[in-house]
Amino acid sequence: MATKVYMDYAATTPVKKEVLDSMIPYYTEKYGNPSSVYSLGRESRKTIDESREKIANILGANPKEIYFTSGGSEADNWAIKAVAMANKDKGNHIITSKIEHHAVLHTCEYLEKHGFEVTYLDVDEYGMVDLEQLKKSITDKTILISIMFANNEIGTIQPIKEIGQIAREKGVYFHTDAVQAVGNVKIDVNELNIDMMSMSAHKIYGPKGIGALYIKKGVKIDPHIHGGAQERKRRAGTENVAGIVGFAKAMELAYENxxxxxxxxxxxxxxxxxxxxxxxxxxxxxxxxxxxxxxxxxxxxxxxxxxxxxxxxxxxxxxxxxxxxxxxxxxxxxxxxxxxxxxxxxxxxxxxxxxxxxxxxxxxxxxxxxxxxxxxxxxxxxxxxxxxxxx
Amino acid sequence: MYSEKVMDHFTNPRNVGEIKNADGIGEVGNPKCGDIMKMYLKIEDGVITDVKFKTFGCGAAIATSSMATELVKGKTIEEALKVTNKRVAEELGGLPSAKLHCSLLAEQAIKAALLDYAKKNNIEIEELKDFDPNEDPHHH
The missing domain is CATH 3.90.1150.10 (Aspartate Aminotransferase, domain 1)
Known part of the structure; x- marks a missing residue:
């Protein structure tokens, strides 16, 4: 039977018409490579810059702190692995929770095979992390705390601001997978003490295959994809221009309403x-x-x-x-x-x-x-x- | 992912229910693993005259239970003992590999019900000498 009622919006969402309409010209007429010097390319570059600014404004971030990725999983992988690599002289300990998305959990398990130690925090019957347990788990070797903003299965929203506060006081970076929260919760990255945040467009009526990692200025993190100078030399590869435009449009629509x-x-x-x-x-x-x-x-x-x-x-x-x-x-x-x-x-x-x-x-x-x-x-x-x- | 036959048996399972005063009842699986099958047999003169089942489990578990009951109904005990998990899966037009354990559960449910019948009637069934209905097929 054809689907009559779709009740799996946490898996993915349909692309809204305004979003799709905003994207199409960047596949057909405005297809220039953003790195090219001629006007067709420069136009793509300008569009990316504008999209980045729109998204940054919504999140209270600086446009230079928004890095486009292929989606939430890539953003999670980048944040965790690249902070681990860049800070391994300082320590080898990471704290996360038992209810993270597999993009976080399996990345942490991978790092465990490479000499890192990971603490997986318990949650209570409602899926809430215990802030006291978090505090006690931080050692002088801890370099990163990664706790999801809102859980994809059970919907529980974590005390993000408090977690960020604890991380900041201890001088530990705080990453949050906000794939489910974006578009459903008001987010100001500074107010919430967030250092890195993963996002995805297809959960908010945008296209699949595009997302972003917010990286606060000053966070010590390695580049993720080596190659060209795209994304401030941290994530090489020709940009998904239409995807970026659609993502920005989806963010605008989500936060307007x-x-x-x-x-x-x-x-x-x-x-x-x-x-x-x-x-x-x-x-x-x-x-x-x-x-x-x-x-x-x-x-x-x-x-x-x-x-x-x-x-x-x-x-x-x-x-x-x-x-x-x-x-x-x-x-x-x-x-x-x-x-x-x-x-x-x-x-x-x-x-x-x-x-x-x-x-x-x-x-x-x-x-x-x-x-x-x-x-x-x-x-x-x-x-x-x-x-x-x-x- | 499921064959049409599996979906048919899942949607319209044959022989669902229970038999009052059944001659043999077998229950296998455990709720921890997510599947339990309970099989009821009515046996007259060594022939399975009626069979019913109840199953807690996924689509494949329900479909294999249903198919297994069809395969043993009207058969002698000897014939029923030859209904293997492979046969159940084949009759269903195949199962996804992750679901093959469900067909093993169906085979075990039949055997467990026959063992129960044998015990109640002080009969020795040679084929069930080493059969343990409590053994977990998931850990084979």
Whole structure:
């Protein structure tokens, strides 16, 4: 069945028309290489500069502090590996959390194989890091703290400003993966004490394949891609001009309407959460009840398995995601659900519904209606439910 | 990623439910791994006259349970014992490699139910001499 209701905005978003329209000329007429001296090239350069400035202004940053990348994963890799390499004389210790995106976790694991030591902070049942544990984990060898702004699975928003404050007091760099937070939270990098921040365009109605790393002036970090002089000699390669234009346009749109976006999504999300909790028993909400992304509703539905749930939702035209083992491609459920202390059998029944700008109240009603039917059907054939029901 | 046959058995699983006063009941898997299969058998004169199942698990787990019940229904105990995980997977038009363990679970559920039947009736089934229904197929 064709998708009728898309509820996986945390995975990716459609490109908004204004964004696409802004990009097209840079594929067709204004295709010049920004490094070329003739006017066609200079025009591309000017556009990149303007886009960089737009994004910097929104984040309270200097344009020279915005470096375009291919997306969030590249930005995470760059920040962590290149800070590690540039500061290895000072220390070899990195602090992160157990619920980071794999782009951070696997990068840290890679560095562990190369002589670095990594502390993976615990989180509480809501997915919050413990600031006291963070403070205690900092040693004179610590060079970097990397904690995500908002979690992609459970939506929990971390106390970024406080973490940044702790890092600053101890003279440790602070990087945050803000891929999910950008476009959903007001961000001023200076106010929040952020030294580096990863971003991605396709989560905010921009194109795939473009993102950025904010690097605060003065941060000691190695270049990421060696080659030409692009991105202040730190990230070589001909720029993705159309992508950069689209990213800037998407950022502008997101922050022009931020308040409206947040209040609309929060209302729909809360309706979804309440309806699901009222109509289905043995359901729990994952993540923090208040400090969460406006569009994130993450549940664990007991006695059923996530993949079976997703397949049934798909047949009803609903696109959603799960952190169950069968969808993660391994035998273990998602590391995030494990870190918030869920038992395996409950984590297997996880369902993530993420709402966005095109979600309507009718969509929410449809999803709840179908979900009730599907959960009932799967539970009828579940030997675990029969035990609870004493049938 | 799933064949049409798998999706068919997942969407319209055959023989879902339970049998009151079943002659043999087998339960394998564990909730930690994300799949449990429970198989009920009705056996008359060495022939499986009815079979039902309940499964907690992914699409492949439900489809393999369904297919396994179809393959043993109306068969003798000897014939049912020859239903291997390979056969279940083949009948379903193949399974993604990450899901092959689900078909093993289906084979085990049948064996566990037959073992239960044998124990209740003081019968020795030669083929099940070394079978341990509590063994976890994930760690093979």
């Amino acid at each position: 931020l308040e409206e976006h947040i209040s609309k999504l929060t209302k729909l999300r809360d309706k979804l959460i309440n309806d699901v909790k009222n109509k289905i028993d043995y359901v729990r909400l994952n993540g923090h009840p208040e400090k969460r992304l406006p569009g994130n509703a993450s549940f664990c539905i007991e006695f059923i398995e996530g993949e079976a749930l997703l397949l049934n939702l798909d047949m009803a035209g609903i696109a959603a995601s799960s952190g169950s083992a069968c969808t993660s491609g391994s035998l273990d459920p998602s590391h995030v659900l494990m870190a918030i202390g869920l038992p395996h059998e409950i984590a297997h029944g996880s369902l993530r519904l993420t709402l966005g700008d095109f979600t309507t109240e009718k969509d929410v009603d449809y999803v709840v209606e179908k979900l009730v039917e599907i959960v009932d059907r799967l539970r009828q054939m579940s030997p675990l439910y029969e035990k609870v029901k004493g049938v």
